[in-house]
Amino acid sequence: MPAPPSSILIIGSGVFGLSTAYSLSQNPLYANTTLTLVDRSPFPASDSSSIDSSRIIRADYSDPAYAALGASAQRVWRDTSPGALGEGRYSESGLVLVADPGRDGYVRDSLENVRGLLEGGAVRELKTRREIDAVVGTGGGSGQWGYVNWRSGWADAEAGMRWLRARVEKTGRVQFICAEVVSLVREGKRVVGARQRDGIIRRAGLVILAAGAWTGRLVDLRGRATATGQVLTYLDLTADEQGKLGKMPVLLNMSTGLFIIPPRDRVLKVARHAYGYSNPTKIQHPDGSGNVIEVSLPRTSIDDPSQWVPREGEEDCRAALREMIPSLGDRPFTKSRICWYSDTPRGDFLITYHPELDGLFLATGGSGHGYKFLPVIGDQIMNCIGGECPAEFKQKWAWPMETMENVVTEDGSRGGRPGLVLQEEARKGSRL
Ligand SMILES: Cc1cc2nc3c(=O)[nH]c(=O)nc-3n(C[C@H](O)[C@H](O)[C@H](O)COP(=O)(O)OP(=O)(O)OC[C@H]3O[C@@H](n4cnc5c(N)ncnc54)[C@H](O)[C@@H]3O)c2cc1C
Incomplete structure (x- = not known):
């Protein structure tokens, strides 16, 4: 295990960076290490991927290693005692995971994994569309086959992050800085x-780069990770609708990527977990050579306050709403957002030292599924920093x-079409 550095700078205060700061602050090994966390936005960063109304909390993965890690995170989310993470922030609504014929591999593997993890009764196969609709209970549904897992649910994402931030602040160990990092400082091969x-x-002494989908601006990740924009739409509900739909399970079609999370505060979210949009951007090579390279980087509501999702994405969300909750099918969307994944080829996180730059550790590559790990990923990242990456993730998280x-992320969970470019789609117009 490398000797703990006298100072650690963490860039990015999302789930990955903030949870790492907490874990380091709790570990006696780092008792004499100065911890600094820098983020370009004041907390909570409204355009970061860790901040939103809701995120799905599941152990339902086709990969057994992520399923087991998801189950360990769920144990923490389920603690609803006063002051605990789950108190008022987590709802175990159930998750209906469905697929269309011929594109059901992910869901079948996931069913097998959660059956192995859970006691009987929590998980039930849904063999027909009729069975799916009956469990969803909204008058609609999606897919032709799937299952319901009553031990999965969703969390208020921003509230979870606020809880974590308060815990980190309470340690008194971390200095928070609000500033944009424009480059890493190198001396030869050392950051x-x-x-x-x-x-x-x-x-x-050590820089931890946890800048989510922006990471590719500060270090060359071409061919290894890229920013993809994902479509979110929101609509307003009446109090009566909130009451009824508040009891629905999360519904996620793994063939189309389209999903609905139960509403919160009379707002319902319809979204798409897809290949997403790229946003090719020319930047100076992060190595300082002066060369210009092209990478996909986020374009968010901070860059463009009037941003609305492209027509193509809104149409998909509209179709999903009509199918999943027909009574709301024509209700206008009142808000939309493009939220950015840091995507890797197989959807694996990138939690590793940089192979060529000493003093630089990467904690990114959330690939659209990192939020649920909020209570456990910091310890995992800290263990990897200490050279003790868990065996089941050693290869997956390596450079x-x-x-x-x-x-292009091919983890079997993505809908939509690969290869969409944000600017091209935006040119075709938005707002139906
Ligand atoms: C639409 C959407 C839906 C999702 N749904 C789910 C879900 O249902 N369940 C689930 O488990 N996961 C889900 N995810 C994935 C999950 O939200 C992410 O994997 C996770 O939040 C990634 O955290 P992060 O810390 O890597 O990135 P972020 O939360 O994006 O944090 C990165 C931070 O870095 C800062 N930063 C960037 N550049 C700089 C710079 N140059 N200088 C200083 N600071 C900088 C940003 O301001 C930001 O705060 C979803 C993601 C999206 C976008």
Whole structure:
């Protein structure tokens, strides 16, 4: 295990960065290490992927390692005692995971995994569309086959992050800085800190880069991870509708990627877990050579306050709403958002030292499924920093030696079409 550095700078205060700060603050090994967390936005960063009305909390994975890690996170989410994470922030509504014929591999593997993890009774196969609709209880449904897992649910994502932030603040160990990092500072092959837009340089013995979908601006991730924009739409409900739909399970079609999470505060979210949009952007190579490279980077409501999802995405969400909750089929969307994944080829996280730059550790690659791990991922990241990555994730989270021409996530869970470019789709118009 490498000796603990005297200072650690974490870039990015999402689930990955903030949970790492907490874990480090709790570990006596790092008792003499100065911890600094820098984020470009004041907390909570409204355009980060960890901040939203809701996120699905599930152990329902086709991969047994993530299923087991999801189950360990769920044990923490389920604690609803005063002051615990789950108190008022987690709802075990059940999850109906469905698929269309010929595209059901992910759901079949997931069913097998959760059956192995859970006591009988919590999980029930749904063999027909009729059975799916009956369990969903909204007058609609989706898919032709699937299952319900009554031991999965959803969390108020922003509230979970606020809880975590308060815990970190309480330790008194972490200095919070609001500033945009424009580049890493290198001395030869060593990263020794980060330069902020205001010119301030923050030096540290170890830099942890956890900037989510923005990470590719600060280090070359081409062929290994990329930013993809995902479509979210929201609509308002009456109090009566909230009362009724508040009891529905999460409904996720793994063939189309379309899903609905039960409403909160009279707002319902319809979204798509898809290949997503790329946003090709020309930047100076992060190595400081002056070369210009093209990478996909987030374009959010902070860059463009009037941003609305492209027509193609809204149409998909509209179709999902009509199918899943027909009574609301024509209700206008009042808000939309493009939320950015840090996507890797197989949907694996990237939690590893950089192979060539000493003093740099990466904690990113959330690939659209990292939120649920809020209570456990910090310890995992800290263990990897200490050279003790769990055996089942050693390969998955390592720096990939092979690169892909264009990163497309093929973990079996994505809907939509690969290859969509945000600007091209935006040009076709938005707002139906
Ligand atoms: C639409 C959507 C739906 C999702 N649904 C689910 C779900 O249902 N269940 C689930 O488990 N997961 C889900 N996820 C995935 C999950 O939200 C992410 O995997 C997780 O939040 C990633 O956290 P992060 O810390 O890597 O990134 P982020 O939360 O994006 O944090 C990165 C931070 O870095 C900061 N930053 C960026 N650049 C700089 C810079 N140059 N200088 C300083 N700071 C910088 C940003 O401001 C931001 O706060 C979803 C994601 C999206 C987008």
